[in-house]
Amino acid sequence: MPSRKTDLLQGTLDLLILQIVALGPLHGYAVAQRLKQVSRDALHVQQGSLYPALHRLEERGWLKAEWRGTDTGREAKFYQLTSAGRKQLERERSDWQRLANAVALVLKTAE
Secondary structure, three states, X not given: OOOOOEOOOOOHHHHHHHHHHHOOOEEHXXXXXXXXXXXXXXXXXXXXXXXXXXXXXXXXXOEEEEEEEOOOOOEEEEEEEOHHHHHHHHXXXXXXXXXXXXXXXXXXXXX
């Protein structure tokens, strides 16, 4: 069965980025690739959404970034979760679970 590209709900991109970066430091392109891979090709993040989100999360203190060399020899900004970012990730995961449960209840009543 071919995979379908899924658009992200408003506000979920931050949660997904925090979760992906929690696995270890990554540069922006690798964040997008990992998200695509982990979602089995269902989630695609455009650069026009990804990089502003990474900068926003860095400005909020949830990510820290440093320039490093990549496997290809180029310099890239690698993002890493901060302790404040880890706390925010837990809050957002909890909020997401509440939302998912509420949606499931509504869908269940529609049966």
